[in-house]
Amino acid sequence: xxxxxxxxxxxxxxxxxxxxxxxxxxxxxxxxxxxxxxxxxxxxxxxxxxxxxxxxxxxxxxxxxxxxxxxxxxxxxxxxxxxxxxxxxxxxxxxxxxxxxxxxxxxxxxxxxxxxxxxxxxxxxxxxxxxxxxxxxxxxxxxxxxxxxxxxxxxxxxxxxxxxxxxxxxxxxxxxxxxxxxxxxxxxxxxxxxxxxxxxxxxxxxxxxxxxxxxxxxxxxxxxxxxxxxxxxxxxxxxxxxxxxxxxxxxxxxxxxxxxxxxxxxxxxxxxxxxxxxxxxxxxxxxxxxxxxxxxxxxxxxxxxxxxxxxxxxxxxxxxxxxxxxxxxxxxxxxxxxxxxxxxxxxxxxxxxxxxxxxxxxxxxxxxxxxxxxxxxxxxxxxxxxxxxxxxxxxxxxxxxxxxxxxxxxxxxxxxxxxxxxxxxxxxxxxxxxxxxxxxxxxxxxxxxxxxxxxxxxxxxxxxxxxxxxxxxxxxxxxxxxxxxxxxxxxxxxxxxxxxxxxxxxxxxxxxxxxxxxxxxxxxxxxxxxxxxxxxxxxxxxxxxxxxxx
Amino acid sequence: xxxxxxxxxxxxxxxxxxxxxxxxxxxxxxxxxxxxxxxxxxxxxxxxxxxxxxxxxxxxxxxxxxxxxxxxxxxxxxxxxxxxxxxxxxxxxxxxxxxxxxxxxxxxxxxxxxxxxxxxxxxxxxxxxxxxxxxxxxxxxxxxxxxxxxxxxxxxxxxxxxxxxxxxxxxxxxxxxxxxxxxxxxxxxxxxxxxxxxxxxxxxxxxxxxxxxxxxxxxxxxxxxxxxxxxxxxxxxxxxxxxxxxxxxxxxxxxxxxxxxxxxxxxxxxxxxxxxxxxxxxxxxxxxxxxxxxxxx
Numbered sequence: 001x002x003x004x005x006x007x008x009x010x011x012x013x014x015x016x017x018x019x020x021x022x023x024x025x026x027x028x029x030x031x032x033x034x035x036x037x038x039x040x041x042x043x044x045x046x047x048x049x050x051x052x053x054x055x056x057x058x059x060x061x062x063x064x065x066x067x068x069x070x071x072x073x074x075x076x077x078x079x080x081x082x083x084x085x086x087x088x089x090x091x092x093x094x095x096x097x098x099x100x101x102x103x104x105x106x107x108x109x110x111x112x113x114x115x116x117x118x119x120x121x122x123x124x125x126x127x128x129x130x131x132x133x134x135x136x137x138x139x140x141x142x143x144x145x146x147x148x149x150x151x152x153x154x155x156x157x158x159x160x161x162x163x164x165x166x167x168x169x170x171x172x173x174x175x176x177x178x179x180x181x182x183x184x185x186x187x188x189x190x191x192x193x194x195x196x197x198x199x200x201x202x203x204x205x206x207x208x209x210x211x212x213x214x215x216x217x218x219x220x221x222x223x224x225x226x227x228x229x230x231x232x233x234x235x236x237x238x239x240x241x242x243x244x245x246x247x248x249x250x251x252x253x254x255x256x257x258x259x260x261x262x263x264x265x266x267x268x269x270x271x272x273x274x275x276x277x278x279x280x281x282x283x284x285x286x287x288x289x290x291x292x293x294x295x296x297x298x299x300x301x302x303x304x305x306x307x308x309x310x311x312x313x314x315x316x317x318x319x320x321x322x323x324x325x326x327x328x329x330x331x332x333x334x335x336x337x338x339x340x341x342x343x344x345x346x347x348x349x350x351x352x353x354x355x356x357x358x359x360x361x362x363x364x365x366x367x368x369x370x371x372x373x374x375x376x377x378x379x380x381x382x383x384x385x386x387x388x389x390x391x392x393x394x395x396x397x398x399x400x401x402x403x404x405x406x407x408x409x410x411x412x413x414x415x416x417x418x419x420x421x422x423x424x425x426x427x428x429x430x431x432x433x434x435x436x437x438x439x440x441x442x443x444x445x446x447x448x449x450x451x452x453x454x455x456x457x458x459x460x461x462x463x464x465x466x467x468x469x470x471x472x473x474x475x476x477x478x479x480x481x482x483x484x485x486x487x488x489x490x491x492x493x494x495x496x497x498x499x500x501x502x503x504x505x506x507x508x509x510x511x512x513x514x515x516x517x518x519x520x521x522x523x524x525x526x527x528x529x530x531x532x533x534x535x536x537x538x539x540x541x542x543x544x545x546x547x548x549x550x
Numbered sequence: 551x552x553x554x555x556x557x558x559x560x561x562x563x564x565x566x567x568x569x570x571x572x573x574x575x576x577x578x579x580x581x582x583x584x585x586x587x588x589x590x591x592x593x594x595x596x597x598x599x600x601x602x603x604x605x606x607x608x609x610x611x612x613x614x615x616x617x618x619x620x621x622x623x624x625x626x627x628x629x630x631x632x633x634x635x636x637x638x639x640x641x642x643x644x645x646x647x648x649x650x651x652x653x654x655x656x657x658x659x660x661x662x663x664x665x666x667x668x669x670x671x672x673x674x675x676x677x678x679x680x681x682x683x684x685x686x687x688x689x690x691x692x693x694x695x696x697x698x699x700x701x702x703x704x705x706x707x708x709x710x711x712x713x714x715x716x717x718x719x720x721x722x723x724x725x726x727x728x729x730x731x732x733x734x735x736x737x738x739x740x741x742x743x744x745x746x747x748x749x750x751x752x753x754x755x756x757x758x759x760x761x762x763x764x765x766x767x768x769x770x771x772x773x774x775x776x777x778x779x780x781x782x783x784x785x786x787x788x789x790x791x792x793x794x795x796x797x798x799x800x801x802x803x804x805x806x807x808x809x810x811x812x813x814x815x816x817x818x819x820x821x822x823x824x825x826x827x828x829x830x831x832x833x834x835x836x837x838x839x840x841x842x843x844x845x846x847x
Contacts, residue, residue: 450626450650456653461638465640543639
């Protein structure tokens, strides 16, 4: 029947929404299926429209207040500036991807790409010249406006200068006259001291006045009119693109893998020819040496990869990989230890002092400790340590693709992962122990009546019964781990969102400031999604809610 | 030597200085395939008695024997049906019974297990709810699932710890009939604890009252001489039923009253009158004041 399938879809959707925790989408679905429109509309108004209005209001207040606050890195970025920086970073990442692709291209594709790039280059150069013209015109206009604004101030400055000069001259005369009088004994030495002081004070105040006017002029010069800024921005953007295309051209024609290889092989061929043709033993020696080295170099070209500059998206991937590794380590330790603590009061008593003392320790402290302690494992040369070689390989056993090959695993990443692990360990452990120890006595009695063995009892009754609390603990752990990671990365040199923020902070330009805000939002949004995933998992394993079965 | 017996058992808790004697001097003998009902008030130690019978707890003194052997530990031979069902909440009805069947009969093949589970689920008429989780079932259905699980252990003794107390009266009568039906078709020894006299008289062969705690003990049993199968409709007019019911109820009330009286030991207070140190004139004034009428609230 049409009705029942419609109902099935509706309740299926509602169940999914409930499971994912986005209860706010409940009313629209119900409305779409025609259930009680009045109530649904009022619910939508209360729980969707009003929050949207509230958030918009917050964004609006932000965009109004931000430009009024001037810091050493420029003014606080507005929402639109943060959005612009997101677009900048996107474009940057795209460029790196394009460059990487160009590096790997071979044969006809490469030649086609060269043509393409040449075309784009020509197009942009044309655009750039246009923008240059516009920009010069606008800057001329702007300069005129600025000059007009400055003109009256300049006049005041000139008059002031003249005044000061005159005043200075008169003061000099006055001073000399008094000095003469003192020498002639007609005036006291005190008088001249007082006069000197007075003149110095006057000189100071004159300097102040001049400085004030100078400052005003400077302020006007520093603050060019909006049209200039906009024109310059457009010109800069075009210039950036042109640079990019030039770089791509260079990669395609000279640094490209294929090109390099061909060049090297050509060198080898030439050397071989010279070798066979030569009669001079010295030449033979040197040529044969160079043949061997060049052949090796040609072979190794295949192994080389294009090394892109770090983009914010790459940093984000790295952060996510680190937090997952750290979280899995934490879960792998916390769950078994927690189960043992929950089962046996003596074990719990032993672990309690350890937990109590190490739980409040800050991640920063752990990071520094780990850098020393775990760094010792990789001491001689981290890059050649087998762990990192394996993790950075493209393929394992020649056919399993390595998903984290592009992430450039290094010891700093291991340190960050361990810091995340040890800080995220405690909530999971405590909650697991609680879940295991707080089992309903009746369930244990059932196990006794059924005469279940220890392992049977553990896996069939104790663990399923404690799963909701275990997942609650894991959720808290993941949240803690994500927060800890950003802090740890900011401190260590491990690439990731934290390092991105730290670098931008050190950079100090106004673009960097917007980047920091962008990073803040990315961290928040990712944290939100991680938490949401854990909530869904938690709901799936809990057996009181009714949303446990799919 | 009866099939199930308790000999001079007692159960106490707590440190030596503050010991709670829940049960004392318990003697019980149950013949094979007999249906026994133990009646008691709340808090008289019924659950403790059940724990002793099922082996979940060892008696402080005395012993519990089944078929000649002392019961030291619980096991599937003593099928205990808990008061709060104790179904594992993350398993469906089927899976709950499956856990019991697999543990007690590990050598059965998959097909046999499925058939066995289906047999018991059908026996308690829960076939339509076999794949539901416990929190999706009503109280009566949960109790039936618990009964199915206990029966699937194929125990020698069925121990029912106030199985129907948590249900409404209508569901209760339905389940009483069901339990009786199942028992009739497949007789085994049953010890049921209940607080409902009607239920006990309807279902049991022998009714044993449990006196009030502390130090509760089993009073003299009543033999239920009615023939089986017992018909609920005609029960109210049955003379034997009426006699037993009034006798048992009266006796239970007596037990209750006795225990209440026993509990009300009034500690005699010393007869101390305060000495009067007031001056003679004040004494006279007070006396006069006392004789004046005061306002009555």
